[in-house]
Amino acid sequence: MLKHQVHNILAATSVAEVWDTLLSCLTDIGFHHVLYGFTRFHTSSGFGDDKDHLFLTNFSAEYMQGYFLEGRYRHGPMVRWSIDNVGACPWSWIGENLETFTEEERKVVAFNQASGVTCGYTIAFPHSLKRAKGAIGLSLEPHVGTQEQADEIWARWGEELELICGVAHLKLISLPLPKRILTKRQREVLEWIGDGKTVADTAQIMGLNKATVEKHLRLARESLSVDTTAQAVLKAAMHNQIFTF
Template sequence: MLSGFIEQLLDAPTIPDIRAVFLRAVGHLGFDHFFYAARFMLTVPKVLLRDNPVVFSNLPTELIEQAQKLRDLDQDTWVEWVRNNDGDIAAQDLQDLFGPSRSLALAASHGLGHARIISLRDKVLHSVGAVVVAPHPGADADHLRDCWTRSGREVRVLAWVMHMRIATMQRNLPKVTLTPRQREVLGWRSAGKTVGEIAVILGITAATVEKHMRLAREALGVETTPQAVLKAHVTHQLFQPAEASLTLGGKR
């Protein structure tokens, strides 16, 4: 059973497909509700790239809408715990140890106060994430404990696989905004060529090279050319991956 769900997660082509597989999997393991949130590429400065967080769940719409109105959720108790700890913990145990959580209290008001929180810290380099799973509304601490004792290992593995799969997917990065000439100029600049050398290579004037660099910086919303090179690279606008070969010596 576990291997089948893992295979489906690895084969899922889109994030909605991943969500559907994970929902079926944890439901089969006794958890009717879940919440997933993650942010990737944390080492890239925000001025260069804001990789949108990936968030999805099957929590009640009313609960989600109420949670969105809460302020400073990045400082909430369970979020702080996820950032600083590995492993998993029951929501009630977390609050007993580290203090109350506004979002977990809100979940409790919808009958989902007894949940298990899984930290995904360090499961993927330069990322942070968490999965929260809960049994049916109104489930008590004993029911959560029984479900986790029976299926906790499988839920953890599925959460890890889902998180790693999403990390490898093309997410909501900025759309391509550079012209072919701007990409060409930035490509040569990233190779260490000077403005004068790029002008000779491309057969244009140095002033035209400078113009393309300026327009590229403006399009990418950065201040310097090195920032433009980095942002163009991490948003897949600068270099295209080489076609892979599985034959010996890299030859077909």
């Protein structure tokens, strides 16, 4: 089963295909709720704009409203653990280290306890770039499972789970970020500018006038939430929006 799922992930051409394949594998094994997150823009002061993150989950909308949209994830103990570590960690780590948590982290723990999201594992992925951070949380059914059950699943499937989650992660970060999708014209003008062409050069190559090229560049900057075209080229490349097939 694992070999087949890995092949499907490697052959996927969209975020949705990768995610559906991974979810199918994880739920079959026993982790019924999953939360994946990745950013290339983490700094010591925080995570930056939520639109620059890739978050995927099958948790309920109610839970994600409180955990993600209201910003609790920024103070999640397992999020902090995944920033500082690589590998897998059982959620029993939270209870073992509760006395070291900040007040904000304790509030997140209380929120998760009230939501029944207390039993599972977190996998933090290695990265060569300092600001790139990615992790996935695997949870049993809220209010139902126990950490002992999660540990039993991990004892049997842990090595395979790290492998398939790692492959899915590498595939996901190679695909365009859905929240920052540019139009075909915006991508094309950024590619030419990224290749060192001027606005006039780009207009001539594309058969447009300079004003139209400038408009596409402005809209690309607005979509990417940046101030300069150079920043737009860099961010679009980091989001796999340009120089792709």
